[in-house]
Amino acid sequence: MCGRFTLTVSEQTLQTYLNNTFNVSNKTAISHQPQYNIAPSQNILTVINDGKKDRVGYISWGFIPAWQHTKKNAIINARSETIDKLKSFKQAFKLKRCIILSDGFYEWHHITKKPFHFTLSNRKIFAFAGLWNSTILEDGTTHYSCVIITTEANALLKDKHHRMPVILSPNDYSTWLNPNQNNTKTLKTILKPYKSSDMSAYPVSSAVNNPSNNFIDCIKPL
DNA sequence: CCAGACGTTGTT
DNA sequence: GTCTGG
DNA sequence: CCAGACGTTGTT
DNA sequence: GTCTGG
Numbered sequence: 001m002c003g004r005f006t007l008t009v010s011e012q013t014l015q016t017y018l019n020n021t022f023n024v025s026n027k028t029a030i031s032h033q034p035q036y037n038i039a040p041s042q043n044i045l046t047v048i049n050d051g052k053k054d055r056v057g058y059i060s061w062g063f064i065p066a067w068q069h070t071k072k073n074a075i076i077n078a079r080s081e082t083i084d085k086l087k088s089f090k091q092a093f094k095l096k097r098c099i100i101l102s103d104g105f106y107e108w109h110h111i112t113k114k115p116f117h118f119t120l121s122n123r124k125i126f127a128f129a130g131l132w133n134s135t136i137l138e139d140g141t142t143h144y145s146c147v148i149i150t151t152e153a154n155a156l157l158k159d160k161h162h163r164m165p166v167i168l169s170p171n172d173y174s175t176w177l178n179p180n181q182n183n184t185k186t187l188k189t190i191l192k193p194y195k196s197s198d199m200s201a202y203p204v205s206s207a208v209n210n211p212s213n214n215f216i217d218c219i220k221p222l
Numbered sequence: 223c224c225a226g227a228c229g230t231t232g233t234t
Numbered sequence: 235g236t237c238t239g240g
Numbered sequence: 241c242c243a244g245a246c247g248t249t250g251t252t
Numbered sequence: 253g254t255c256t257g258g
Contacts, residue, residue, distance in 0.1 A: 001232090037240095039241070040239090065229090073228095075230065077229080163231075
């Protein structure tokens with residue numbers, strides 16, 4: 001699964017990445033500090049497409065269905081296998097697909113509970129497949145929320161955990177983000193475990209366990 | 223028709 | 235044990 | 241995901 | 253809001 005991740009790059013690196021990767025219309029909306037320990041309920045950096053341009057922005061991690069008016073019971077992951085069928089995600093899968101930017105995620109060994117950091121072998125920024133939504137809270141404000149899509153674990157993950165987040169191939173970004181794309185089969189085909197041989201993993205300090213620890217030692221190899 | 227659920231993870 | 239908050 | 245709280249009364 | 257179960 002995916003319950004914690006990183007985006008450790010500088011603002012400069014992030015801006016360069018956005019320029020080279022997306023057709024972003026509102027880059028100035030971004031102000032970034034390296035993040036070593038991103039946890040559910042925090043605002044995370046997402047990309048959506050409005051039909052013409054890509055837009056970047058911060059959205060709360062933890063999906064709230066449209067009929068719910070509180071932040072309780074936020075859902076942090078959605079299974080790719082059933083995402084097109086379930087009530088909570090069906091609509092968003094059709095119309096509100098997003099990308100969540102990251103450069104690594106944490107998994108805890110299912111037995112030992114020791115944390116590991118997973119990255120691409122080239123250490124580059126990558127994109128989780130996600131869905132977003134908006135709902136009106138009791139105080140009248142609009143709340144934007146998102147969820148990270150999961151799939152079965154690849155070979156690298158398997159001995160730690162049986163689920164992993166979907167990491168998109170850069171070739172699929174525009175298809176995934178295109179709000180006019182309505183071919184369910186095409187979209188679901190994109191949601192596959194990332195190639196194991198292009199990823200790395202290493203154990204890290206249990207300092208990462210506490211979400212308030214946001215410092216570089218979280219990603220230091222043990 | 224109305225009532226009640228609507229999600230994931232892992233664990234039992 | 236279970237829920238809330240980050 | 242993990243960490244940390246989990247309650248009431250009255251008083252400040 | 254929308255789907256499922258009775």
